[in-house]
Amino acid sequence: MIRSDGPLDAKIMLVGEAPDSEASRYGKPFCGREGKTLDDILSQAGIARYQCYIGYVARSQPPADKMSLYFEDKKCNVPTARLRKWVEELRQEIILHKPNIVIAFGMYALWALTGLKSLQNYRGYVLSSTLVPDVKVLATHSPRSINDDWKLYFPAVLDLRKAAVHSNFPDLRYMKQTLEPNVTAKQFIDYMEECIAHPEWEDISVDIETIQPGSHVEELGLSHDPSFGISLYFVKGRRPALPENDELKVWQTFARLMKQKKAIMQNAAFDIGVLWYNNHILVENLKADTLIQAHVCWPELPRDLGFLGSVCLNVPPWKHDSGASVYNSADAANTFGISRVLDGEIDRQNVRHTFDFEMGLIPIALMMQLKGIKIDEEKRNELYTYWKNRQLQMKSELDIIIGKEINFKSHKQMKQLLYFDLGLPIQYKRRKSVTEPRVITTDATALRTLERLVPDNPVFNLILEYKKATTLINNFLTMEASPEGTVHTSYNITGAASDDEEDTKKTKRSFGRWSSSKSIIRPYGSGNLQNIPNEARKMFKAPSGYKIIESDYSQAEAVVVAHLINDQRLIRMFEDSFGLPKAEKAKYDIHKLTYAQMVGIPMDQVTAEQRKIGKTIRHGTNYSAGPKVIMNRLGISMTQAKQYIQMYHRANPALGIWHTTIQQELRRTRTLTNLLGRKHKFLDRWGDDLFRSAYSFIPQSTVGDLLNVAMKKLYDTIPSLTFDIELLLQLHDAMYNLVKEEFVMDAVKVLRKCMLIPLRHNFNEFYIDVDFKVKDSWAEGEELDIDWRTVDV
DNA sequence: GATTTTACGTA
DNA sequence: CGTACGTAAAATCT
Numbered sequence: 001m002i003r004s005d006g007p008l009d010a011k012i013m014l015v016g017e018a019p020d021s022e023a024s025r026y027g028k029p030f031c032g033r034e035g036k037t038l039d040d041i042l043s044q045a046g047i048a049r050y051q052c053y054i055g056y057v058a059r060s061q062p063p064a065d066k067m068s069l070y071f072e073d074k075k076c077n078v079p080t081a082r083l084r085k086w087v088e089e090l091r092q093e094i095i096l097h098k099p100n101i102v103i104a105f106g107m108y109a110l111w112a113l114t115g116l117k118s119l120q121n122y123r124g125y126v127l128s129s130t131l132v133p134d135v136k137v138l139a140t141h142s143p144r145s146i147n148d149d150w151k152l153y154f155p156a157v158l159d160l161r162k163a164a165v166h167s168n169f170p171d172l173r174y175m176k177q178t179l180e181p182n183v184t185a186k187q188f189i190d191y192m193e194e195c196i197a198h199p200e201w202e203d204i205s206v207d208i209e210t211i212q213p214g215s216h217v218e219e220l221g222l223s224h225d226p227s228f229g230i231s232l233y234f235v236k237g238r239r240p241a242l243p244e245n246d247e248l249k250v251w252q253t254f255a256r257l258m259k260q261k262k263a264i265m266q267n268a269a270f271d272i273g274v275l276w277y278n279n280h281i282l283v284e285n286l287k288a289d290t291l292i293q294a295h296v297c298w299p300e301l302p303r304d305l306g307f308l309g310s311v312c313l314n315v316p317p318w319k320h321d322s323g324a325s326v327y328n329s330a331d332a333a334n335t336f337g338i339s340r341v342l343d344g345e346i347d348r349q350n351v352r353h354t355f356d357f358e359m360g361l362i363p364i365a366l367m368m369q370l371k372g373i374k375i376d377e378e379k380r381n382e383l384y385t386y387w388k389n390r391q392l393q394m395k396s397e398l399d400i401i402i403g404k405e406i407n408f409k410s411h412k413q414m415k416q417l418l419y420f421d422l423g424l425p426i427q428y429k430r431r432k433s434v435t436e437p438r439v440i441t442t443d444a445t446a447l448r449t450l451e452r453l454v455p456d457n458p459v460f461n462l463i464l465e466y467k468k469a470t471t472l473i474n475n476f477l478t479m480e481a482s483p484e485g486t487v488h489t490s491y492n493i494t495g496a497a498s499d500d501e502e503d504t505k506k507t508k509r510s511f512g513r514w515s516s517s518k519s520i521i522r523p524y525g526s527g528n529l530q531n532i533p534n535e536a537r538k539m540f541k542a543p544s545g546y547k548i549i550e551s552d553y554s555q556a557e558a559v560v561v562a563h564l565i566n567d568q569r570l571i572r573m574f575e576d577s578f579g580l581p582k583a584e585k586a587k588y589d590i591h592k593l594t595y596a597q598m599v600g601i602p603m604d605q606v607t608a609e610q611r612k613i614g615k616t617i618r619h620g621t622n623y624s625a626g627p628k629v630i631m632n633r634l635g636i637s638m639t640q641a642k643q644y645i646q647m648y649h650r651a652n653p654a655l656g657i658w659h660t661t662i663q664q665e666l667r668r669t670r671t672l673t674n675l676l677g678r679k680h681k682f683l684d685r686w687g688d689d690l691f692r693s694a695y696s697f698i699p700q701s702t703v704g705d706l707l708n709v710a711m712k713k714l715y716d717t718i719p720s721l722t723f724d725i726e727l728l729l730q731l732h733d734a735m736y737n738l739v740k741e742e743f744v745m746d747a748v749k750v751l752r753k754c755m756l757i758p759l760r761h762n763f764n765e766f767y768i769d770v771d772f773k774v775k776d777s778w779a780e781g782e783e784l785d786i787d788w789r790t791v792d793v
Numbered sequence: 794g795a796t797t798t799t800a801c802g803t804a
Numbered sequence: 805c806g807t808a809c810g811t812a813a814a815a816t817c818t
Contacts, residue, residue: 074818409813411799429799430805443800471801475812496809513804515809528810531803557804623806688805696807700804704808732804732808 004055004093005029011167012047013099014038015090015113017067017106017142018058029054030143037143038105041153045160047167053097057112059086065144067108076108076117087112087131094132101126101167102135103160106142113137121320124159124310126166126174136172138163150685155301158311175314175337180230181329185246188220188232192253195224196260203287204257205264205336208271209328211235215274215521220254221332226313226340229326229333255281262287264339266305266331269366269493273521277370289359290335293342295494296354299510300683303494309334312341354678358493361708364715364727365491369519372486373529373728375479376541379777383539384477391469394462401459408467414442424450430628432689445632452635476536479526487525489516491730511697512678513704513732530731537779547744548781550773551751552734553707557699558590559768560675561622563761564698565654569593571766578769579788591615597651598644617648621655622699624692662694675702675759676709703733706757706768711735713754721750729778736778748772748784753793 002019005028014030022032030038042049062069068076070083079087090112094102104110107119114137115130116122122139129135140159141152166173180187195201201224209219221231232250233241240247258281265271268289275281294303301307306319315337318330346355399405406413419426419440427446428438444464451460481487495510518527526532532540542548555574562570570590577588592606595614606614616633619625627641634641649656665672671681672694680697684690711730714737718725723743729736739747755770775781 407814409800411814413814432805439799441799467801471812475802492809511808513808516803517810526802526811528803531801531810533802536802620806625806629806692806693808700808703804734804 001059002027002029002056004053006053007051008053008097010051010053010097011100012051012163013053013055013094013097013102015102015104015109016054016056017108018056018065018070019061020065020144021061023056024061029056033147034143037146041143041146041156041160044157045164047160047164053093053099055090055093057086057090057109058083059089076111091131094129094135098135098170099167100136100170101163102129102137103163104137104139106139106145109142110137110139114139118320121306122317124155124162124307125317126162126172126314127317128172134170136166136170138166151300151683153685154298154683155307155311162311162314173314174316176227177315177330177333178228179326179329179333180228181326183230183232185232185242185250188222188230188250189253191222191230192257195222196257198224199260201225202262203264203336203339204261205332205339206258206271206283207266207328207331207335208274210274210520211238212520213523214278216278217274219328220250221328221330223329223332223336226333226337229329229331231329231332251279251281258283258285261285264288264290264336266290266335266338268292269362269369269490270521272362273366273370276366277521286359286362288339288343289362290339290342291494292355292358292362293339293346295510296351296358296679297342297345297349299495299680305331305334305338308338308342312338349679351679357705357709357712360712361493364711365493365514368727368730369488369490370522371726372482372484372488372522372524373540373778374486374543375481375539376777377481377485379541380477380539383535384473387469387473387477387535391466391473394466394469398459398462398466401462408463409470411442415440418442418446418450425453448632472533472535476526476532477539480524482522482524486522487529488519488522489525489527489529490519490521491516511680511701511704512674512708513700514708514730516730529729532778534779538777540778542738542776545741546738547741548728548775548778549737549739549744549747549751550734550775550781551737551748551755552731552771552773553703553755553768554771555590556703556706556733556768558618558622559766560699560702560759561655563759563764563766565652565658566762567652567654569597571764574769575766578767581787582783582785584787591618594618594648598647600651613644617644621645621648623696624659659691659695663691666690666694672697674698674705675761676705678705702759703768706759707733707735707755709757710755713757714751717750717754721746723747725750744774748774748786749791749793752788756793 002023016030019029020032020034023029039049058067058070070080072078072080102113104113107117110116110119110122113129113131114127119139124140127137129137138159141156146152146156195204205223207221208217210216211218216235218235219231219233221229223229234247235241262285263283264287268286272283275283290308291303294308309315313334315334318326346352402417406417408414418424427441427449429441431438447460447464479487492515495513495515516528516530559574562574570593573588573590573593577585591611591614592603594617595606595610596603598614613634616630620630627638627645630641630644631638666682671679673679675698678701682690682694684693711727714725723740723746725747726738728738737747752770756767758765758767772784773781774784
């Protein structure tokens with residue numbers, strides 16, 4: 001049994017869920033590992049622990065630390081008598097001490113104090129307690145869940161900072177807001193006219209709710225100030241909510257409003273896309289997208305409105321309010337408020353240039369989403385027939401060899417086959433730490449390992465080939481095209497799609513590269529267009545008379561790394577080979593150089609086999625891969641792999657030195673800046689995972705940003721050209737454009753001019769070379785062999 | 794029917 | 805102990 005602890009007149013009371021074994025052993029709340037994390041986050045928030053009154057909801061440790069065992073039912077709705085008694089004790093304590101704020105750590109603490117069950121939805125908001133009326137509650141992640149999942153650390157610190165501010169007074173003090181949801185068309189139009197009549201209301205936040213499929217606007221919300229929000233329904237229960245004339249008048253007034261104001265939106269690419277595609281309204285003046293604002297300020301934090309509202313504003317939680325009729329109007333008002341706070345944060349962090357850059361990409365990403373890319377149905381059929389036949393043939397071969405029918409996509413059946421029926425050595429997944437349980441895997445790497453153990457058995461390779469064909473057919477060759485024969489993707493400028501806050505497993509890193517996911521405005525295709533396999537790329541053909549130009553930065557990340565680590569020999573090689581035609585370029589081979597440096601032989605003696613070793617080692621070591629990966633990739637022994645890595649580091653000490661300077665930089669500020677000025681604050685737990693991720697940040701994000709700078713330059717250049725260049729695809733270090741055949745050479749010159757962009761590091765200026773391919777389909781075509789020294793661009 | 798796990802495609 | 809990304813199908817939960 002644990003007694004609460006701390007000064008009786010404390011302004012802040014901390015309430016955990018239940019003692020862990022260490023707290024139980026020492027009889028004091030939050031000691032041991034949980035206590036250490038608590039101390040850490042409190043000090044980061046400027047709260048002194050000795051000034052807080054500290055207790056738990058449950059007064060003794062539950063079996064297996066499972067709070068759910070203090071409930072009668074599985075859903076944790078009915079507390080046991082014991083828990084009810086403890087909650088009553090907690091109530092008495094709060095009444096006795098009357099703290100200005102109670103900080104609830106974890107879901108069950110939130111429940112005990114407010115009756116609310118979802119920490120995800122309510123953390124970070126100042127709430128009114130239902131246990132003791134007139135007492136404020138702010139819930140955040142428990143130290144234990146932070147220890148389990150370190151990405152909760154920083155949000156918890158932000159929550160505690162907010163709690164610290166609110167601990168100075170006992171009342172709620174929400175920002176005063178007037179919300180006018182579900183108004184009439186006349187009221188809505190009157191409001192828009194009022195905005196137009198007030199030129200000093202320069203910014204208007206806009207938020208739409210849509211219904212699927214089709215992304216039709218169901219509701220429109222507007223705000224000119226964080227304290228006000230208004231919204232209007234166009235559709236109610238799948239039927240029009242307004243007379244046709246009224247609806248038309250609303251849209252006309254809205255279009256006029258958008259011409260005169262600067263818009264603020266959350267995920268503007270979607271809202272602008274819908275308004276353009278479905279309502280033919282073009283929002284041209286966009287002041288800020290809160291998604292982008294949040295991304296440049298805190299690239300690793302969630303970016304949905306619920307989260308941003310909890311961090312930036314002092315409003316009640318509105319996103320999951322059960323009487324949620326104010327939803328859309330509150331979205332509009334709070335988007336305005338969030339945007340204002342983040343605008344200040346952008347200046348405080350000095351990331352305005354990155355913000356402006358990302359904002360400039362919105363029209364490009366949106367245009368590419370709406371245009372889409374055409375599928376050639378004839379080619380698709382040809383590919384489908386070929387692969388379907390192969391698939392069936394392999395399937396029947398496998399059925400005969402194995403002696404029964406197996407679903408090779410079923411992990412369960414594969415496990416049975418490989419490790420029980422065939423009795424092969426069980427392969428396990430890589431674990432993050434030795435404390436995690438081992439998980440059996442039947443993936444491709446496992447199959448390849450087994451293949452090596454059982455030579456001359458065709459079954460493994462056959463399974464691999466069969467699975468490959470199945471993926472190709474199911475995921476890619478059968479993707480649905482639009483009635484116009486196009487497929488579409490939503491390019492996400494801020495990287496990882498982030499509206500799904502539920503996704504708690506992974507940190508949202510987003511190093512500035514675009515991600516690609518299903519477009520819900522034009523929901524055709526497989527969604528992600530950045531992972532189409534080469535074979536399926538064949539069905540994306542240029543229309544007759546047109547060519548697809550592929551422009552990719554050659555060896556892009558390797559060039560950046562060479563400069564970062566100041567590898568003079570490599571730098572010179574990239575410089576010397578810059579702009580050369582194919583024949584002359586061949587002798588500058590960085591993978592041969594790598595191997596030659598490793599073993600100390602002349603470059604021209606390196607064999608093809610040895611070149612592959614050089615390539616794998618350089619690539620692996622750049623990102624600090626381990627011997628196991630090298631072993632798998634090269635099919636060699638662990639000892640041999642270790643030896644190669646050691647040889648590489650001995651020949652190239654600069655890489656190790658650079659890794660050390662990165663670590664020092666992280667220790668100082670946890671922030672790295674890429675060669676184009678993008679900053680990234682790393683929030684991971686201190687350790688190797690953090691380091692590896694950080695090593696890849698500068699090269700990866702520099703190349704990603706570089707391509708986007710080039711795309712922006714191209715996009716701005718196109719109107720002044722005498723011919724058209726269409727933007728088809730963005731693939732991280734390459735872009736694809738569609739051009740009329742006769743303009744291919746002109747286009748390539750324009751592309752080269754846009755893509756050659758100087759980078760600076762250590763007072764050196766350098767360029768990343770660009771390779772061009774002219775293609776009839778996304779997959780098939782010729783490399784353009786040009787001596788750029790003789791061409792004026 | 795909804796959510797989680799597993800595997801796999803790209804740069 | 806490469807990193808980053810998104811999606812499909814099977815397995816599992818409710």
